[in-house]
Every structure is written in C-alpha cells, then in structure tokens.
Amino acid sequence: MKKLKVSGTNESIYYEKLTTGLDVYMYPNDKVQSFYLTYNVKYGSTYNDIKIDGSDKKISFPFGTAHFLEHQLFQNGDGKNAFQEFSLLGSSVNAYTSYDVTCYEVISSTLFKENLKALYKFVNTPAFDEKSIENEKKIIASEIDMYKNSPGATATFGIEYNLNINDPHKYTISGEKSDIEKIDEKTLNRAYNTFYSHENSFIVITGAFHPLEALGLLKECVKTISSIPSKKFKKINKKEPLKVSIPKKIVEMDIDNKKVNYAFKIDKKPFEKYDTFLVSTCLNILLDIIYSSSSDFYENCVNEHIIDKDFSYSCEIRDDYIKIGFNYSSEYIDESLEMIKDNFLNNSFDKDDVERIKKVYIASYIRSFDDILSIQESIASDILDTGKINLGVLDEYSKINFKTIKDMYDKIMISDETIFIVEPR
C-alpha cells in the first residue's frame, strides 16, 4: 500500500492496486464518525459503440444501457435485492450513472467491514432475470417522464442534442422509452461482461476507517468472489466536427420564466500540448473572472435585467472539443447572447483578477478535505479525467499566474455556437 502525500497540506491518500487490477483509493479521517464507500465502473452513457481489442467487430448497446444496468444490478435474483442487505446494516445505499461512470455508493457510520463487503459483493454478483427487467422498464419509463416534465432537465439535454453531431453526449443518460424497450437480459449480461471487470473499476473510501483493515478485507473479497475477465475495449465514436448540429431550438413548456442554455464549441487543438488539469483549471479561472458574481459582466447584466441571478456557466473538455456552456433565465435573449459573447472575446482582465480567483480555488480545495463526499468526488474526478490522483493541486495553483491565463485566453477560438430556449407556453 502506498501512502501518497498531498502536497502543501497535512493530508495523505492511500493507494493500492489489487491483484485483479482493481484500484483502491483511501482517504481516512480520524476526526469524523462516518464513512463513504464508492465502487466506480468506468462505464457511462457515452459507451454505446465499442470494439474489443483484437477484433474488428463493432459492438453496439442501446442508449440507456449503462443506466439500466445500474438499476438492475441492485436485484440479486429470487426476488431479493441489495437494498435489503444494506437496510439490515442501517446504511444508505444508492447509485448513479453519468456520461462516463457508473457509481455505487454507501454511506454509514457503523459496521464498516459489513458495508464494504456487501458493496463489493453486490457489484460483483449480477443476477438478471426477465421478470425484474420488465418491471424495471416501467420504473425507468417513469423516471424518463419525470425528466421530461422538468424544464431544467429539458434545457440541459436539449443543448447537448443541439451541440453534438456524432458525440454520444447528444443522447440522454437514461435513453428514451423506445431505447429501453430494446434492452433485455442478453444486453445486460453483455454490457456487464464487457465493462464491469476490476481493471475497468476503482473503489474510493473516505472517512472513519483504517486503510490496512479496508485493504485486507478487499483482498479477502477478491479471493472469495473473483472478477470477470478483463476485456480491453475502445469507444468507436466518429470524430465530432467543430460545427454544431442545430444552431437554435425553442420549445414551449408550462413555465413562467424563459430558460436559456447557450454553448460554444471550442477547438481543442491549441490546448493539446498542455496538461488537461492545467487547461481545465485555467479555463475555469478565466470563466470565473469573466462571468462570476464578482465580474463586471454579471454586475452590468443583472443590474440591467439582461440576465437573472441564477446565471451559471461551465467548461468541459471532451474527446474532440471543449464545451463552454451557459445556463440562465432571461427576458432579453438577444442582448444576453451578445453580452456573453462580447465579454468572452474582448475581456481585459488583470493580474489582480487572477490572484483573487486563485484564492477561491485554493479555499475550495482545502474545504474538500472537510467533507467525506467532496474528497471522494475530487479523487474520483481525478481518476476519470486523467487516470491518476493529482497530489500537487495547490502547487499547480500557485504556479498559475496572469501570463498562464492570458496565454490560454489568446488561444481560445469559438468554432460554433448553439442555443436552446424553453419558453412559457
């Protein structure tokens, strides 16, 4: 077991790769009473078309398979399910599927060993049957209806549909009702056997526990319930063009305030020579300087009623491009788009802005160690984004200066843009 020191702090993260290839990351905190366990499979909704190494054959899964599998894995066969087991332990268990990962999570404050064992067991012992699959279809259909009734979710998924041509972010995580109808026992077994190997998974444990005890237990688990054989695979998505699919779409819903989602597609090439963490941090700092509530843009636009206080923005580095997105309410859509774009392209930030926002990032990183959920999220995103834990976050923040941000800013090229509006009916 390696003890990895987090630079600039008194914190350490423990790591070991088990013989089966399962990576285990642990952040023990003896000041808290609870613990948080996550079993993460690097399989999300964007893994629809793949090729197994050594084969030319394309394997396709219906949209929504990863999410369906997440639901179905809780069933243990014979009408039993994992909830029952965790319920007896008095712990809270849940799971979620994103574009890139399926995560099974347990939070509790007693019976650490039993909870860890139960989590490992239920993810590694699937039992699918047609009856519960058919029942789950009705439940997921209800979940899909719930999202369709939500203006926020409609705008979030709508902008992705507009933005992407080939990139699988185009499609919702749960799929449509017609997609889930195509899923059966065979689909789920095939997906499980492809993606759920230990080589393609990692465990993160944070909170009140002893790393040696946790590791010993996991080693025992691995001996008792072995992993499925590892398969190397590749996503085979067509290259995503820098053009958007649909430049503008308006839908009507039963709402009072117009909701706007606006996104830029940014060419990734100029940033390829830089480390992903650096690019992501610099672009996020830049967005904070330009658009956060301490910016001139925000002050002017809110005071002039061009945008509402709920204005938010994000930056995401994807396989073939960078997405910069904006999400807000506005009655003056044309003016807001012009202001957003103009401030993005013609911003004259200075050294003080950069140093001020850097303090925000330092504080946020330090705060993450206070909360067993935040530190788990930080570790898991490092693994998913870059494949390893970044132990030098504070050092890297300290190296970022006005010049670094300005260099990045000068390289940004908006290739295309799209807007999705939800209007009152």
Added chain:
Amino acid sequence: MIYDTFRHSCYDLYTIKTDKFNSFKVEIIFKMKCTKENLTLSALLFDVLMDSNKMYKTNKELTRALELLYDANMYSNITRVGDMLIISCTIDVIDYGKIEKNIIYRAIDLLFMCIFNPNLVNDKFSYKIIQKVKRELVKEIKSAREDAKQTSILNALSLLDEKSPRALSISGSLDVLDCVSQDSLHDFYKNFLEETIKEIYVLGNVDPSAIDEYIHENVKFNSIPNRDFKIYLDEIKTRRMKKVGEAKGDQINYVEIYKLNGLTDYEQDYVITIFNAIWGSGSLESRLYKALRKDKGLCYNVNAYYQKYDRCLIVHTAIDPKNIKEVEKIIKKTLIEMVKTEVSDKELDSSKMLIKNSLLLTCDNATKIIDNALFRNMNLIESIDERRKMFDKVSKSDIKKVAKKIRLVVSYRMDGLK
C-alpha cells in the same frame, strides 16, 4: 467538541470548539413568528442586506471582498419550523495553516457590516437595490411553481387550510412583495432587530472567551425580546377531502396528507419517525417503495415526509395517470397493514439502525452540528446519544399504536396535460 454558552441581555452566544473542520462558521440566528408577511419581508430584507453594505457599495465589491478572504461564503437562509421562522445569516471561512491571520475576525466584521451597516441612502434602503432584489424574488417565486413535486404538495396543503403556515411557500408571496416600499422595508428592518430572538453560533478551532469578547464589542443588538414562543402548529381538525388540481406536466403528481392528532411527546419525537422509516421514508426498502416501485413498477419514487412541528405526514409520488386508482389502493393497503399486523424484527431493527446512523452522520457536518445545537437550545430535541437510546426503546406495539392514530385528510392529484 466543547460547547460553551455566553449569556448576554440581548442575545446568547454559543461556541462549539472543534478541530474537525478546516474552516470556521459563524451563524446569527433570528427567530420570529411565521406569517406570510414576515416570511416574504425577511426574504427581501436579507437579500438586500447581503447584496452590499455601507463599505462595499455594490454586490460586485462585496463579492470581491469575500473572494479575497479566501472565498468566505456568506449567505442567509429562511426555515419554517411550525409556527416559527428561523432566519440565519452565515459566514464560513477557511482555517488552514498559515493562510491568513485573524481571518475569523475579518469574517465576523464582514457579516456584522452587512447586518448593522446596510447600504442606506438618506436613511432608506436604495430603491434600485430593492427593485433588483424584488425582481429576483418574483422570478424565484414563479420558478418554484415549475417544481411539480413542491407545487403539488403546497396545493394539497392549501386545500387543507390556505391560511395556515403549512401552506406557505418558503420563497414568499407575490402580493406581499407588491406592497413593499423603501419606508416599509426600513421599518421592518428596525422592528426586526428589536423584536426577534437572537442567537449567535460560532464553530471551529476558536478561543471561546476571545470570540465572546470580540462579538460583544461589535454586535449592535440593543433590545431584549420576549422569549415566549409557540412552535408547534395546532392539530388538524379538517375532515377528509379529495381534489383534482390544475394541469401541470404530463405525469400525475399525487399527494396524500395525514393528520397526526393525539400523539404523545414520545410518539411524536421517536415512534412516528420509526413508523415512517418502515412505512414510507428511509431506505428504498420502505413498504410504500416496495409495494409501488419494486413489486408493481408504478413509480420511480415515493416518499412520506414527517412534518413534526406541523403535526402531519405527507406522501408524494409521480405516476402514470392510468394507474391512479391502483396507487391509491396500494397506499391505503400498506397503512392498514401497519395497523393490523406487527412489523417484523428485521424492519424494526434496520429502521432503528438507519435513523441512529443518520444521527451520527450529522456530527460530521458543520451546518448540522449548529442545527442540532440550535434545536437543543430550544428544548425541541435531546442530545444525539439520548435520542439514539430512545429510538432503541421503540417497540412493535408502539408502532401499531401510532399507526392507529394516523388519519388521511387530503388526497390531491395534480393532473397531467390533456
């Protein structure tokens, strides 16, 4: 954690010394009676106070000052507890190594500046800022209606008694906002500081006496309010009613409200919580969840919310319109079973474990630690250890007894679009 109390004539200070977190949290609590006017005016007032102050004249300047203080997080929040409103103003700032000396005192200064030195023009709040905040609140109130779950629950509670605090949306009311002027808001502010009950909580690795001294020198509370306060709402007297609401979305939101009359203190503090963990809240193993979702696939989610200080229990689910009758029947059947048959040992033990665990989880969260202290200081709850012991005492017959006292008073469905 070391708890200290410093009594002052106009306010009480509670310090919680702990090195559990890399941050300090300072929270000023104001307590007042819950009315539609108090709720809406407090929401407006605190958004105005947190927008800017005498030193930082714009929100941008204030936000930049907070960012320079390592992103000190300052916010206000309004919670309704039965017949009482709790308005909290909080600042949270990091405490890590040698990052900034005396950062907690600078944070307290900023928080106090917003409350005691507002951005006044000719002794009135700025018209422009009031209008800006009003506009934002109007949007927030309207947006809250887009949340089908919340809207359906509030509609059901309004059906029960539209004048009761139970039916108030925490976002405030449009008709009250419409009538606010610069003068009326300033009057409300002055009365607010005079008449509310005030408490200050400080959590972190602090020197309690030094904090008390500093706060006492800087705080500007002058009045001694009346501390008698009713918190629990009266029992629900309404008889059973059923209604179909207006169109919203294409999925039915179905709500049932149950009155909880004649409960003993022990039942309302402990038994009903265990009852509800087994019946409708708690894990995905609750009886409602199993019956509606697992066995029949009728919904994605179903939850029963115990509203202790409102003396009611609310069930909510979202379903396909064609299944409404079946859903109503199943909910009724699960409740009858709670009355007629004993819960199993497994159900009882696991729900106790779940609740006791969730109590321990609150000890790892700074906000919840302060909330626990606040409710204990109002004598509304016991210590976590005591509560864990009391939950263990709840028996199967206690649950059966409480199940018999639960009465359905409202069934409400917010229909889908035709």
